[in-house]
Amino acid sequence: MSLLEVTKVTKKFSGLVAVNEFSMTVEAGQIVGVIGPNGAGKTTLFNCIAGAFPPTSGSIIFNGQEVAGKKPYEICQFGITRTFQVVKPFASKSVLYNTMVGAFAQTQHLHEAEHIAIEVLQFLGLDHKKDIVSKSLTLPERKRLELARALATKPKLLLLDEVMAGLRPVEVTEMLPIIRKINETGVTIVIVEHIMQAIMNLSEKIYVVNFGKKIAEGDPDTVVADEEVIKAYLGDEYVVTQH
């Protein structure tokens, strides 16, 4: 049984079909990438899985349970935690405080939450910043804090929404091993990303979305050679010159 099975999920906003009968399967332990041009519906798909809004139709089975239409906090309790494309730290609070909020998903006690949070921060190399107010962090640090908070909830599946967007190339190369390290601890990851190089590097399997529809799926090499994908990213004429 797959960890996550998305079947024919559709999301309509009044007239607009943002996600159109999208299906995908994620096996436990994988890193799966979802790519597509701007406005392709990647984040909307994410929001449907994470419960931010219910899909118009279709089913999302996680760990054998139907989770489509559940509220975000219920989704998290099932074991799916997401990060946000636009980072949302609890700005007036310290890094440790932020991470402890996540850790309270696992425990009722303050000192245990602190213990879990510190472990996560050490794992991500943020522990030296633990007493810093999160609004004074740099963008790469905020992105890492976003990861720390999500990891502290001990998810089975981590949904990463453009964790690398806005980072400089050198910061991207720093982020890649962190994501791989998280995956190695047994956390399955679905990652939505713009930066092709990053996602090619990380993912075992890639889904390409355009205009809300899945246009290709497969391993990174197959996907980049796909005509539809090249069309979506570069335009029709490039398909011809390829041959």
Added chain:
Amino acid sequence: MKQLLDQKPIVLLLSALLLGGLFILPLVITSPALMQIIILIVLYAYLTSTWNFVGGFAGVLPLGHSAFIGIGAYTSTVLMQTFGLSPWFGMIIGGLLAAMVGAAIGLPTLKLRGAYFALATIAIGEGMRVLFENVKQVGPFKINGPSGISLKLVESSFMDFQFDSKAPYYYIILIMLLLVLLLTYFMMNSKVGYYLAAGGEEPEAAEALGIKVARYKLIAMVISCFLAALGGTFYAQLMLYFYPKSILGLDLSFEIAFIALIGGRGTILGPVLGALLLRPVSELTRIYLGASLPGLHLIIFGLVLIMVMRYYPAGIVEPIRNLINKYIIEPFNKEKKSAEGSEADKAD
């Protein structure tokens, strides 16, 4: 409790001295008028601390808290006037009633953000006042519309919550304040406190981390309304006379919000510092300018609020904390360090 005592010794010592001072205060101050002013400072610190559960931690700005204070005052008073029930029991009943009303109001309104929640609570607070001004009697309970209720005077006794001297009132409200501050402390250092703060600051992110934000806000609202109503009963017993405009109006709601914002919302000591600063202003303007310029204190509050927000957006608790750190804790630590040689200072 361990955490609470796990502070630097100098802080514990100063707190103990301060507490001791607070408890012997009525022995030193003999003027009932001055005592009354001090009692009101403590009462407002208490009321603002109860407000703080919602306004300070849940990330919304309630501007109609007098509704719950009024429910407390009216409930205990009419139960005593009609059935002779001790105000102590009436206080609890009033608290439960206010908690229920708070939950009923909170369910739809706590989903509102920013100014919309503030406006909704103003409407509810004002609506409550208009309602009480227009009703003379509910069943067997006389509430006398706009002229309010004078409490029957009885002999000084604890069960009747009436005393000849000011000291018992002072001790009662002081203990109520200390208990509510302790509760605030424990809440801030618990899962509920963390979840409330998270939900108040970034509700979307909080929900993604598994927090049912609406439920935690409702919990805060219910606790806050219950405790605010207890303060209402105290107000009634202290003043022995109240009317809708004195206890249900916007004036009281706004004054509480001003105290919290100026003192520092979302902190333990903010409401106390705010009350210490603003209550005397309020009393002095009432005494000296009350006849010619009623309501002047709210204008002064507004000016103070603008200044505080300009220079200390987190409230005056921030500079005061810095001063304490600089002049009390740091010099003490230095002494300790030089006395104990190279031993590292692990405190905090």
